[in-house]
Amino acid sequence: MSSSVGTGIETFVALLLSHLPSDRVVSDPAAITGLVRPWNAQVRSRPAVVVRCQTTADVQATVRAAQSANLPLSVRGGGHDWAGGSIRDGGVVVDLTTMREVVIDGDEALVRGGATVSDVLDAARPHGFAAAVGTVSTVGFAGLTLGGGYGTLIGLVGLGVDNMLSAEVVLADGRVVTADPHHEPELFWALRGGGGNFGVVTAIRTRLHPHATVVTGTIAFGWDQARSVLRGWRDLTASADDALDVMFGAMHTPAGLVLFTAPTWAGDPEQGLQQIAAVRALGDPVLDDVDRRALADTVHALDEAFPAGLHYRLGSRTLPGLTDAAIEDFVGAAEAMPATCVLNVHHAHGAATRVPVTETAYPYRDDHLVVEIIGAWAEGDGVAESSWVDDTGYRLDPYALPGGWANLMEPDDPRARDAYGENTSRLLAVKESYDPDGVFTALPLPK
Incomplete structure (x- = not known):
């Protein structure tokens, strides 16, 4: 030193x-x-x-x-x-990890900066509500929301940034401001997608929605069905109700490689069985545990898949759709995947795609997929896993949109220059106004 x-x-x-x-x-x-x-x-x-x-x-x-x-x-x-x-x-x-208070006020919640997705969903559940984001309970609610905020209610309620009502922010000079549509509106705009690059967000006020309980679970198919299931997923989601979200991916199990789907139906419960049946009919399931569950319990269930303390290397690509060629390369990437790694795919649809591109800093507003490329290993140098992450990104590049989700980028990722599209100039102007010395570097920004 x-x-x-x-x-x-x-x-x-x-x-x-x-x-x-x-x-x-x-x-x-x-x-x-x-x-x-x-x-x-x-x-x-x-x-x-x-x-x-x-x-x-x-x-x-x-x-x-x-x-x-x-x-x-x-x-x-x-x-x-x-x-x-x-x-x-x-x-x-x-x-901020001790600042985890969540206060429910009708159909809104005041969420302190250290609260996790679990803290928010657990607080909202007794009131019959859920929040817009979250698939893993231990993720910080503020960081996930400020970076965009994908979740299983996306088709009905949009992204996390679409549900953010205000934010309390400590700026680089120590001042506290509240950013909302009427106070510090440019800062409010930039926070919704630009992350914590402008100050310390000590609290967020967010909308809640009456979907504490949903029909959800996992339906997995043997790998020999992967191509046909993915083509069926494409056809199903092209005309599906906003209330149906179907994440999918690939993972190794004791029984072998599987193509899993994670359907969530947040609409009329009477229609739930019919909606889930359409997912089940994509193939011949080897696992089917769908039931009516609290959304809070669902996100807790995924914690074991991504435990703290492992070595992780993440990548991602944002795809405008799932073409036959993209399916082939997705299947090829999965077949090359080391045993501890996972491919996980979010689908932005419905309400999230009806927000104008310039309404928030987060620019991806057409129907799209975010492919999470998750390399994980317990011991060793991780060369095989890291190489697979890189190779999978390169394999999907021909189908990907420019830029991508900054929450899943490394600090020096060259794709950051395109991550905000037509919102780039405005975002950088807000950065210059509120943090000209670059004190805060939460997410990669265009250079």
């Missing part, structure tokens, strides 16, 4: 201890290791200081002290940031 950095840390800690109790300012390396165990074991960055914020005032004090000491800053919410952007090596982590 250079003497200037060491002096900066000493200055930062001294400044902050005049505002916060000493147990919230953690600089002991051993204690830091215990506090910031990343979801992805590939992330090896370690901060110099972790500040365990409990209030917005704590965040303000931390941001101001970091600026005064000229230290790099990052923000940790749910902790699922796979690329490690929430932990700046040698810097200061604004740790």
